[in-house]
Amino acid sequence: MMKAKTYIQHNGLWLLVAVLGIAVSGYFLLRLPFLLLAREQAQLFLWNTDYLMERLAVPGGLAQYLGEMMVQFFLNPLAGAIWYGALFVVITWLSFLLIGSPKHRYLSLLSLVPSLVLTYLWTDIRFPMTLTVAVLLALALAVGVQLLNRKAQLAVLTVLMPVGYWLIGPAIVLTLIPILYKRCNIVPAMALVIWLVACVLGSARVVPYPLKQVARGVDYYLDDTKFGTYEDMTYDMLVREQRWSAVVNRYHEQGSESLAIRDAVGLSMFQLQQIDQQEMLSHFEFSTKALSSISSAFMMSEVCMHVGMVNIAQRAAFEAMEAIPNHNKSARALHRLVETNLITGQTDVALKYIAILEQTTFYRGWASRMRVLAEQPQQLDHHPYYHRLKEIYEHGNDMFFY
Structure with missing residues (x-):
């Protein structure tokens, strides 16, 4: 003692x-x-x-x-x-x-x-x-x-x-x-x-x-609100992890009025099933206000990607990256842009982003796997996830192309 x-x-x-x-x-x-x-x-x-x-x-x-x-x-x-x-x-x-x-x-x-x-x-x-x-x-x-x-x-x-x-x-x-x-x-x-x-x-x-x-200090402090609120970041994390029930519960508990969060919750209630885009229009209220912060834009991209709105997922990811206050790029945004460009047939663009991600630490392995799909696009038809999105893009009624 x-x-x-x-x-x-x-x-x-x-x-x-x-x-x-x-x-x-x-x-x-x-x-x-x-x-x-x-x-x-x-x-x-x-x-x-x-x-x-x-x-x-x-x-x-x-x-x-x-x-x-x-x-x-x-x-x-x-x-x-x-x-x-x-x-x-x-x-x-x-x-x-x-x-x-x-x-x-x-x-x-x-x-x-x-x-x-x-x-x-x-x-x-x-x-x-x-x-x-x-x-x-x-x-x-x-x-x-x-x-x-x-x-x-x-x-x-x-x-x-x-x-x-x-x-x-x-x-x-x-x-x-x-x-x-x-x-x-x-x-x-x-x-x-x-x-x-x-x-x-x-x-x-x-x-x-x-x-x-x-x-x-050039990069000591970012005098900007583009990141969004902590609530936006919380929901973005939940959506990124596909914890849809947690998103819905928090939405009802907090009564948030954020348009991006409201849209994400509305989409989650579809249980990510493939549905007709005309039917979704009556439930999905898209606005540029939903892209007012980086977190909201990433959340929009994640939700839209899962329900087959590839173009709007691409747009949201790109705008999220361009809105970063210190003009950085985003590995997560490039990850999404690789996916969307592969699905839409823009393989040269996808290869450009893949080459960048191959120089990172934690996205390198994934980027190498995506390079195989970019160099052999026919494999997308047999991919367990991307083939469905490719079919929606090629045969669906694209209402969200900008």
């Missing part, structure tokens, strides 16, 4: 951090899985040099690249939740190393502040993973700078301000923390801040972004 008490006294902070890390993972997995999926579907991460160079061409590009590399794992909510828990622990550890061992032990709890703030931001879809990675890298650099003597610190930071800013964005200012510990370093610190401001102003002259966005 005494050994356990002694162990807790000496390692209490890290036990607390471990518990909080597990709690963060559990919270996102159990309460916000739809948010993890929404983040993943709003980007397309590719393993090629062109994609990396495109990111490095703007300030903060390395942080954005690494952040998107992490977010691709959010296709599985469990993996996404584990990433969040791990990031919480690592950022807390770096903050603790930066603070050192304060005279009063309770001050060590200050190392939790950056992680707690970021955890709060993770619950907001408008904050990409770029900011998290930028803070993590800046804290790691600050810990390294702290190990140097005063002259070396100033020399390294003079170089880090322009280089670090271009790689991770304005968060590089956190590397100044070590030299602020001593009052005699205030003047050099202010000079470095002015140097950083000059770098920001200079970069705004060479990148296609306004000064305001460059100053706050």
Whole structure:
């Protein structure tokens, strides 16, 4: 008992951090899985040099690249939740190393502040993973700078301000923390801040972004509502998983007035049976308002695909991808566009999208299987799913071609 008490006294902070890390993972997995999926579907991460160079061409590009590399794992909510828990622990550890061992032990709890703030931001879809990675890298650099003597610190930071800013964005200012510990370093610190401001102003002259966005971080924050509400994201996740009964139940419980949700619920009641499109017109109220957010558009695409409205499924997926605020593409949208172009006979277009998806991590296997169908279109006639949609497209009365 005494050994356990002694162990807790000496390692209490890290036990607390471990518990909080597990709690963060559990919270996102159990309460916000739809948010993890929404983040993943709003980007397309590719393993090629062109994609990396495109990111490095703007300030903060390395942080954005690494952040998107992490977010691709959010296709599985469990993996996404584990990433969040791990990031919480690592950022807390770096903050603790930066603070050192304060005279009063309770001050060590200050190392939790950056992680707690970021955890709060993770619950907001408008904050990409770029900011998290930028803070993590800046804290790691600050810990390294702290190990140097005063002259070396100033020399390294003079170089880090322009280089670090271009790689991770304005968060590089956190590397100044070590030299602020001593009052005699205030003047050099202010000079470095002015140097950083000059770098920001200079970069705004060479990148296609306004000064305001460059100053706050090109991809730190997406000032946009195109993602839709959390309710939209929840329904999109349920529809994506084909949990139709859950969609209907939540619709009746919450009494949502969202047109996209109302249409999805109405379609789900058909039990996804193949019916005449003329009959469906009396039940299906399509409007461009239903495509007012990314989540609603993806949900519309999923429902329409299952009931045989291939053209409108294609349109909704394409509009969802083009509405992404930071102009990213979407692996999930390209997944759908491959399917619709195969069904409509646009094999060259399908092959183009397949070639892109083959450079991803988690869509690569599926894309390789689709390549076989694209190169041998006759196999679609025997496919257990696509053959029915192909028959509807070729022999049905297409009311939704735009």
